Amino acid sequence: MASSVFFTHSHCYSSKPSSLVFRQVGVGPTSLRFSSSHVASVAAMAMDSSAKVIDGKSVAKQIRDEITAEVSRMRESIGVIPGLAVILVGDRKDSATYVRNKKKACESVGINSLEANLPEDSTEEEVLNYIAGYNDDPSVHGILVQLPLPSHMNEQNILNAVRIEKDVDGFHPLNIGRLAMRGREPLFVPCTPKGCIELLHRYNASIKGKRAVVIGRSNIVGMPAALLLQREDATVSIVHSRTSNPEEIIRQADIIIAAVGQANMVRGSWIKPGAVIIDVGINPVEDPNSPRGYKLVGDVCYEEAIRIASAVTPVPGGVGPTTIAMLLQNTLISAKRVHHFE
Amino acid sequence: MASSVFFTHSHCYSSKPSSLVFRQVGVGPTSLRFSSSHVASVAAMAMDSSAKVIDGKSVAKQIRDEITAEVSRMRESIGVIPGLAVILVGDRKDSATYVRNKKKACESVGINSLEANLPEDSTEEEVLNYIAGYNDDPSVHGILVQLPLPSHMNEQNILNAVRIEKDVDGFHPLNIGRLAMRGREPLFVPCTPKGCIELLHRYNASIKGKRAVVIGRSNIVGMPAALLLQREDATVSIVHSRTSNPEEIIRQADIIIAAVGQANMVRGSWIKPGAVIIDVGINPVEDPNSPRGYKLVGDVCYEEAIRIASAVTPVPGGVGPTTIAMLLQNTLISAKRVHHFE
Known part of the structure; x- marks a missing residue:
């Protein structure tokens, strides 16, 4: 199979079988479902491993610098x-x-x-x-x-x-209700999904009119992430444990937010060439080479994704650092609001 | 084009150009995007015009009879x-x-x-x-x-x-927030989307694991309908005015809830054979044969849909009557709750 070149040197593996959550779906070769032209374009992309790494640490630092400046301005202006x-x-x-x-x-x-x-x-x-x-x-x-x-x-x-x-x-x-409703504004946006959107913005990923797939529908990440993407005029699909054909839907996405807690679930062959990937998963997998015996990986197989996506968050160092930055931002927003400080 | 047979005797037309809302998208022949096998299966389905008409009036009557019995039981039990x-x-x-x-x-x-x-x-x-x-x-x-x-x-x-x-x-x-959150229950579910789901249930349409597309994202229909479908474990996509390829996404749906207010926007060629269609639109279009000079049509081209879907709501007589029945049901639920009557 043409697409098997992807897996030959893949470092993606999971200590748990990846059918655990998405039981209905095998993760075996999916190339048979591709048209030959799709395989060709995927193969062409495979040559290009120039996808941007979305550097969450650096974005978080930038946001924290902005917050530091605002906190200082507030303290000096109104004490x-x-x-x-x-x-x-x-x-x-x-x-x-x-x-x-x-x-x-x-x-x-x-x-x-x-x-x-x-x-x-x-x-x-x-x-x-x-x-x-x-x-x-x-x-x-x-x-x-x-x-x-x-x-x-x-x-x-x-x-x-x-x-x-x-x-x-x-x-x-x-807050969640206001987030869901057009014309309403939540007082606070949950930190992790807010950080995901912030990463998209700071990397100039266009959202409006794009196909976005959110994997996972938790109250703290998946669901609010879907609502946020929709507020920004993406066309959103939500994939979850009951979805019978996740890879087919994920392959249509220009933007993927993966928040399912399943190590390396999303393989390279599930990704549309040029997609932007925000990986919220932090999953420990066995790693005999690590002194701790394990390493942390995302929900997306990073080594495969980096060859086909246009931008990917690493795990760790992607979404994690921005989550805390958003918590600080929400605290600042709250203080500004109560003191009518702009 | 093979699929043009659908349109030869079509009664679907709109007094407004149907590109009004979905500006990016023409509604011309889309058959060129089909594979030949898809066209063949669509043609086969076209022979079968035995799709069920989802009779909203009759469902509403059934629900109202149930409510009448409950109201009477409550009055007699606790006054x-x-x-x-x-x-x-x-x-x-x-x-x-x-x-x-x-x-x-x-x-x-x-x-x-x-x-x-x-x-x-x-x-x-x-x-x-x-x-x-x-x-x-x-x-x-x-x-x-x-x-x-x-x-x-x-x-x-x-x-x-x-x-x-x-x-x-x-x-x-x-209420909307609780509707969106897993593990939370809203006090009331908005009447029109609640009626849509009730129609699916009473016609034994299976929802769990199915692809559902909601067209429109209004606070009163589209958005809560999407949340309800997701609560029932459908895989939901939301199509709206900024979606660049609505027909492509709609064609993947096992369940379509159309709530966009655009006469006959969804054509037969946009529909997956066997899909179940709930049409919330009520749009007046010119009709010289009607004494009033107009008639009401849905967002879905009914004459085309009935040939390809497995079940369709008519307009009028589909979603409309169930909406009022749901309002009565919500009022009954409220009275029962405050008086702890079960």
Whole structure:
């Protein structure tokens, strides 16, 4: 098969079978479904491995520099410093790392960070009390509850308690509703999908009128990413675990946002030549060459994608850094709004 | 061209050029893009004009009978009669007709209907006062503000004033947000898209895993219809005025919900053989044979669609009647919820 050249030296593999989520679909050679002209054009593209790497670290740095300047201008003009409060319940190591990174990021741009660390066996009421305190504290402009919460707590109750004007995560249903509706504006756009669109903008990827496919329909990434793309006049399709022919639909996309949590699911042969790819997945796969025994890969097979796409985010170093930058931006937006500072 | 047989005796025409909304796209012959095998299968289907007509009137009657029985059971069990209040501002004839039809529909199932008719030059405050009154009135379980409002009023302010527990239209952003989010439930689903899905269910159209295309992205039909289809595990694409190749995408759909307000936009050649079509459009087109000089047609060319689809809603008599039935259902749901009646 002509397209098998792609896979000969592929470094894409997964520790889990990639049919785990998209059960209906094999990931074997799909070249039989291509017309011969498609194979030819794919082969031609394969020669050209000049796809741009979308450098999320660099974009994040640029955004953080802009935020630093704005925070400083605000402090000097009206004496207000934006504040972000993070609530961490329990002692999950990964959560503790995320919270520490957010704290550091706040410090780096001059945003105040407050932190509440509650023990694993706290009651829902105790968490709600902290939220109520931050809701009423005028020095706090954003409140973030680190997920997941311990299983004895009702996540919805707790997230709903965050005052919508401080919901910098943008997960409140009222925010999501406004995001979905034409003519309405959400107070905050969820950080990860906002970062995805920011990457597209900063790399001058045109969105209007383009075919976009979002893979995954989670409340925190896939669904709001689809709504954002539609707000920018893309023609959006949402592919998920029940989709019977994901590769066929993905192959039509000018823009792919992959947020499914499935290592290397999207293969080179699934990608339209010249597509722009934003890969939200961060999946550990076995790697005997790594001292840790594993490495992180995205939902898209990067080595194959880089040969056929026009631009791709790497994992790590793509979407991840922009997510935190967007959290800082939302906190700044919140502080500006409450103080009518423009 | 082989596929031109479709158009020879077509009754589909539009008083407006059908490129009005979808400007980028001509509606000329698209057969050149078909493979010859596709043309052959389309031609075979064309012989079979046995597509089911989805009879919205009959479905609506069935639903209204069910509602009548429930309203009666509720009245007899707990002495409560559901109540719907409609606010009409101004003297638009079409709005007055809609309100009258809603009133009649309420009466036919035993729901109380209240009506406030305000003059065209009312102030926003006067409308808000009526809403406040109905919000506080325990005999009112649903409040509906007939749109459009006079241009001097802020539609958002007025719609936002309706208490969410009585927002039987389901247009509140909080409802839309919950509709978009997995694991959340809206208090009410907007009536027209809810009716579309009800028609699919009552005609046993399978939705899970199917390709669905929604044409149009309005807040009241297209957008919530897409969210509902996705909740039922369809793979959804949303086509709109900025889509550069609507017919190509529509042709992939097992389910089409057309809600764009463009007479006969979707031609037979745009339809996948066997697709199920829900046509929300109600467009007047010139008709010298009609005593009124015009007739109503949908967004889909019915005469062509009926030859190739497996089921189609007619216009009128398809989606229209189910919309009002869903309004009655939402009012009943609201009354049941507030009185904990199951």
